[in-house]
Amino acid sequence: MAVATRPDPRRTGRLVYGAAVVLLCAWVLVPLYLLFVNTLSAPETVNSFPKSFLPEMDTGSLAFFARFAGMLDALWNSVAVAGLTMILSIVIGAPAGYALSRFDFPGKATFRLLILLTRAFPLPLLALPLAVMYIRVGLDDTVLGLALVHTTLAVPFAVLITFSLFSGIPLELEEAAWTLGCTRLSAFRKVVLPLILPGITASAIFAFVISWNEVFAAAVLTIENRTLTAFLLQNLDTSPLHLKFAGGFILVVPALVFIFAVRRYLFAMWGIANR
């Protein structure tokens, strides 16, 4: 490597670029770091000053979180709602994605646009009338009711992800299976499904995360059976600092891990890369 002896504009450019990258990473990582350090510190340390830069690996805060009344129920509700959302959005979204990629039907382009448009409605606009309706039909404050709302949020993504996944599988493969003795269904099961399964999983996990992170509808539509996000929001001003950190940690970690696991497919969905 040659050593630059004069100021080189390209080098300056690289410096600026590098600084920008560091800044952006810090923007995301520093709060995560603080969350991490504080969660794994004893409650006393969390409230004291100065801070240590290394976590104490004390599970005191987490243990306190687990004992906090209603917290575990809320956690369970979150998991149940997110799980149900995941199943519903795949069951509804994947066939729609398959239809979009394999069949031509009138209004296909409009349909695709409509799928995206569902995301254009602000959630409060949906949640408040829904709350009224739910109370009438008795779906309010239930896991199923909230999962249905979260499904409407997650389905557009499920459709778009599976659409791009199905489109990536040549129709020729299915046709080959048909000529080799498959029905439409068995060709799907023997050829398309094995190829698409990782992508379906990714799409399911993404739906899970959408539900897991959602707070507005959860706060409006549940009272007794709060999800973790709604529960934490409700107790935000009254709970001690270490509880907030522990709750935040419990919320952030699964979402982070899942999104990291499926990043390849999310990139594919947005057309960045498909490797």
Add this chain to the structure above:
Amino acid sequence: MAEIQIRNVAKRFGEYQALRDINLTVADQEFMVLLGASGCGKTTLLRIIAGLETPTEGEVWIGERRVDHLAPRDRGIAMVFQNYAVFPHLTVFENIGFGLRMHRLPDEEVRKRVHRTAELMHIEELLGRYSGELSGGQRQRVAVARALAMEPDVILMDEPLSNLDALLRLEMRAELKGVLAESRTTAIYVTHDQVEAMSLADRISVMHQGRIVQAATPVEVYRNPAEKFVAGFIGNPPMNFLPARSVGEGQWEVAGITLAGPRSDRPGLDFAIRPEDVTPDPAGLAARVRVVEPLGPHLLVTCDVDGHMFRAILDSELSVAPGETLNLMPRPDRIRWFDPETEKAVS
């Protein structure tokens, strides 16, 4: 035993008429090539036989059964696709055995047949690999082996060699011909490459604008094109055409010389001759040479005859230069005549 009959088949995609009034019989164990430029309907016809498209009108019979209402899996066919369609999540072994397993053959039989066809296609050493670890030519072999392993009545091939490089294509072509002759299945093969068609086919069906223009042996298609389109499509370079004017009693005046032709009450016909069927002769057509291309065994000479382009393939020992005038005499037995209005051959 599987003869294929296509009766009055037509296919429309909305307003677009992809196939019109197709009638074709492919004899048992015959190798039939559907030849035509892209968009002529040849792939659509193949897909109708396979059951991947439904005909708008007409019937398809394989053997003694009418099959146009049946799903592909019930037709006793196997198909080789243009892009191979080798399943990427299965090994070569499982790819070749896929159809056999779908038909619930016992494991032992599957193994036997897979090994036999793999041997036939020279891919025994690849059986454990996945499609991603194969070259294009190897994938093609797997695709053919997968079709052959089914021991189908009919094997359908949709431009199977078009994605291979030239040398490999030549090699696979010869191999395919040998393997299919041995397997004794009826074969329908779609291609736009006339050399491929000539070398493989028992009979060629030349297709144009959704119709079968001529279905005959390669030599017949080459020597006696049924329509002007076939004459201008087959052969490299294709036939030369010149307008001919009737001078009565089966005599026709072509670019200043008089030739014997069919007795017809038409005032004019199109005279046609293959480039290799002319010889220098003082009594022949006056041709002004424009371009001379020495191609080794012969010269390809592009000339101007009475304002029309005319190509001749001449002996490479002849010395010709652009600007000179040649006199070229067509071989009388090789001259063909076409009706300028119907474009059909006249004899």
